[in-house]
Amino acid sequence: MTADTHSPTLLASTHRRLLVAVFSVTSTIGFVAMVQILPVVLVPIAADLGTSRTAVAAASTVSTLMGALVAIPVGRILDRHGGRLVMTGGSAIGAVAVLLWSQVTSLAMLYVAFALIGLALVMSTYDSAFAVLVVATEPHERDQAILAVTMIAGLATYLVYPLLGWTVSEFGWRTTLVILAVTLAVTSIPAHLWAVPSRETHLSRVRRREGFPVAAALRRKRFWLLLTAFVAQAGSAAAFLLLIVAYLLDVGHSTAVATAVPIAVGVLQILSRLILTTVARRVPIAKATAFAFAVQAAGLLLLPLAGLSIPLTLLCVAAVGLGQGVAVIARPSILADSFGVVHFASVLAAIAVPTALARAGLPLVASWLGDWRFLVLCGVVSIVGTLALVPLLGQRRAHAG
Template sequence: MNHPAAAIASGTGDRRNGQRRDVVAVLAITTTIGYGVLYYAFSALLAPMTRDLRISTTTATGALTTAVLVSAAMAIPVGRWLDARGGHGVMTAGSLVATVAVLAWSQIRTPAQLYAVFVAIGAASAMVLYQPAFAIIVAVTAPAKRGNALLGITLVAGFASSIFIPLTGQLIHAYGWRNALVVLAAVVALITVPLHAVGLRHTRPATPTGTHHVPRSPARVLRDAGFWLIACAFILHSAALAVMVVHLVTYLTQLGHSPTVAATLTGLLGLLSVTGRIITTVAKRLLPITLVAAGIITLQGVAIALLPFIGSTVTGAAISLILFGLGFGVASIATPAILLDRYGDEGYATIAGILGTPTTISRATAPLAAAALTAITGYRPLILGAAAACITAGLFLALTRRRDHAAQPHHAARTHPDKQASPSSRARTPEA
């Protein structure tokens, strides 16, 4: 009889028992580094980089927007690759691309070079962040244990900004921004490349064993009206969060707070997102994940709507932002859970990519649109618009749940009485 540890190390651990804690640990570390280096470090590098290159802040931030859009464009093809071949090769290659891109970033001299580098960073982001990490978890973890596995990864990665923004700042202070990037590239190369290359072996999705099994196309979600409600919900939610992250400090200063207080209050969001993920994971054991997410996102909308009216005091602003921050990380936990609950794990990565493309685009473009809006209307309508977007997103998710209940009798009537469902098909939530 094989020892369990040996089976896990060889990749033959029993998926039904969820014995891949090693993979969860690897992904928790590498996604934290990925988000920290490829996304959050940019905020610390922005000022010294723009001064050295003699470019505007708008030009520099446009490069980051380009990276996010490239990542969105690659979400579906990367998802198809993950479903077909697993995440080992994708994430290992992505770490290598990230290493080269960050190292090249340290050597740029012109805006054109900056944008070229961020095209590569966007490609690397699609290959090493949450989408491939979650696809691997779906492939190697038993359904009953996926929630805890996803929570473990997102809890650790939730501290990426808290770790890498000050770390990058210290590196810049000690070595300059170019050498700081060389150090960050070394972190990616020395930690994430070997972890992905060695730790993610034998994580390819299991092939169904049924002799009459016909793979279901992930494109089936496009025929599901409920999917469009889910997509609209997360598009609105992503846009609202992006707007708040970019414009919150400025708005708080307009309410009369000092820049230090405004930055401190905004800093609560990252810490509270971790708390919100724990609350979401616990609550979905008691209630359907769709309703949990709908409730938390609606609460966020109410909290944002209160900010213009109670935010002029530190206490009022703190109350509003604490309630808002509890839902700051809900999408990272809720999205895979909702998709798995509704469509099962077959074709999961591609389905996640189909949803991830428009939500990522909304996150990238919403702050730019908001900046143009504030020049015309000021900040209060923008904040109230973000609140309305969250409340509407919560309503769309709630309606998705109602559609599920309404569709169940109809689906049952369509099921052929002479055909008994296989265990794998019974495990999947039917299409609405």
């Protein structure tokens, strides 16, 4: 064969690696600037605004609800026009939102900034990146591309906390946010404009692919089982992560232990993705996901029995990290396999909306229950998610995309 014969394949492979590299960087910066920084600056913001920490933390709920509101229209635009303008525009909106956040003088301004952040996250981070990747890559490369992006971004967003803490202590929270806004603007905007395929390229690839429209997907039992599984996992994990530190303090752990133990969630999220890269070619991803969700459920239900045992507590907390780490990868992968890629972003959005509502709502119910009962609630919900996957384990892929 001549070099010309190989050139389209080499070009596609090079572009896939470029997209993975760009999305790894831009997702990291986007999450750090719009999500990870909030816990670090929550206390000084509350002090400056003269309000409660709860009121400041509620800004994340505003962001989540805005994300749910715009997910479906953004998904439709991604399907019809590709991701270049959507992701570039989302990065610009995110930079403006973080800059506005740095200047807030009231809760109303803070909530406006976070409404824009909710829009920007949908347009410029994981879900949009996945929508671009499933169209731009071949089916046999898809999972590895998604794994690579989530591995790198997941690890980087946890490692950056010490740097964020130092920046806030040295320059204050407002200057830190200005730095993050500028960083987001000068990296993500040009990177998305340069690397994300154009509308013409997107449409040319879509014409050669297949997929179910959203209306057709909604008529399939498989869609509702997957929706149940991923909504249940996301809601239970969100409630757990919100309340775990308070729970550990209540049962008698020291502040140092209570604040350090949740790190196990982040560690297992990373390790679970490493493991998945190893077993993905041998074990169907639906089976790996069902196993991870079952482990999450077991960890949640057994945690009240761990008492003050730090090793047992770590194991139970890490189980949630396993479920969370696998879920991020499994959702786009299984949906693309099941319903194809032509309408992938819209189908993904149809599940993203109830998922976002669960992340916003279930923590409130769990907080009302309090003590060990919230863990039982989260464990039972995780079991429901696991059972929803069971009917799919023996099925062949419904669609290769």
